[in-house]
Amino acid sequence: MKNIKIFQTADLHIGMLFKRYPESIRNSLQKARIDTLTNMVKLANEQQCNIFVIAGDLFDKVSGITKKILTDTITALDAFSGECVLILPGNHDYDNGMIELWTSIRDNLPERVLIINEEKTYSLDDYGIEATIYPAPCHAKHSETNNLGWIKEESIDEDRFNIGIGHGAITDISPDLNNQYFSMTLEELNRTPLDLWLIGHTHISYPTNESVRDVKVFNPGTPEPDGLDCKHKGHAWIISIDDDKKIIADRIMTGTYKFIDKEYEVEDKDDLDDLMNELLLDNPEMTIARITLKGRIDEDTMDYYKEVYDNLNNHLAFLMTDVNDLGIKITTDKIHKEFSDGSFPQELLMSLSNDEDTLQLAYELIMEVRE
Template structure:
């Protein structure tokens, strides 16, 4: 049996803090959902599991819910399991999940109850133990009942949960349904399919692992340094589980720190960002360095070229400074003036740091 496992797609996320990229990034999440369904079908997956936060919030437009369900309905395997997470949590009067169920085909099931779900379409039988979220925050996890259930030794027992994992997820205040590895391992299941943490864990799946968190399938911030991922779990006849990572995303969030000191360095940056792949990246770029006049002017002109080469650019280049030279001193200050004499003395003594500091102070006073 093959299980395609994703989580934390967050359909409907607005990315308001990225005004140039927000529409592209929001639409990409729907495209990635379709891509994961297509990939799961290509791999002849039997079970498709969404372990929470399919949606970014509970108040979704009907058209957006329908778009999501249209993609999910196209899964050609046996069953799709969708768990409400802490962002798209379920309540007794949940309009989101009522509409979702109304639009879904029979093989798409919402895991909205904390009770065993038997999937008899599989041989051996699969029993699913859902841990849905009923609120955005909770100091208590939803898996405590799983250990109390008697389990058939011949069946495959799969837990599906959404929440932080101790030692893996950043949940210092214990607000996101916190669970420990020990609690998960002692629950009596063969496998836990998790969601909530947007990084992949384990990073290198091993046959000894039984707890899996795929990370988001489409990157959504600078803390997400992978390419968007899903897991493919293959269960053998002896119930041994082999897991591989599937790359799923389109866009990337990349942070770079660069030092420049010449026109060659400036052109190198322009050439680097001129590659086509950067058009699909939100870039946070920090630049520092001292440049002579010609190189400094070249950098000022190059910033717009780099901005046009990426999806969106966050640039911090206040540490890029003009390198003060004797020619520049003579050009900017009258011969014999106090600034000219002071700066020339530093220049003659080759005291670069003092020269730079003095120049910047003088320019600041002049402004």
């Protein structure tokens, strides 16, 4: 058997709408998913990979995928210069035999692109690879059981590379609390007599190390960050198997956009500078950030915050802020400045000046009454 090299990705969710974002950034985020696929194919070609595997959820849904998106996706896949591309239907782009999406894809696919949508073995001999593929595809969006059962009944030829490709929650990595996402366990996957398992569904990668040896189960995570809960920059696996079936794998970074969702305590201008430096580090034009600011600051610092906001807003791809808990710090100077000498509000606030929290609350109540 000749050594083989596999590029594994999953969960691109091409066609995701990003409805919560304005149209300008929404369109860019949608396009980024196609661009990431194109870039991954280029990386796979540079690494001279034999097989390009998409372990489910190439598309975000089974309906509403435009003709342009289909054409761009197929064009990207057709650029792979290795022996074959394998596409497994996931739970978002499931195939139950009556999905127009898959009919359209099959009618336009290059010969080297194979949809592995049935519970049966697929030989790669016609592509010059001594390997048998054992797919566990999704035929619905939800299921209480996975599709591994048929593989356990199969007779395995140990003189070939035997590769399983599945889609579903790995309970050891991403618990399926309601048991509806084709749940499987690492133990269950490792117990099968296959040489390798390529899994999709979970949007974080497994294993967690950058380089690993002699591991049987791989989950790449989403290759392009897809929301504020995505803490990584997108990953895929390049997996090599030698003629002794020894496995070496390297995780690579693949994403373009990054999402930051963070809370900051602000006391002075230095805190705002630290915040700004952090957010503007490493391709700010590809950064989408939601920041929550908390604290009590003087008026000069509040004015400086407005400068910081303008700077961030001009340089980041998109910025969301929550400043409901950021307010002006009440000082004795401010009390004397805002209220006339001897007035009830001034005397009340001055009497509370040693209790910062109570002073702040009293000031805010007074200002509400004023309004």
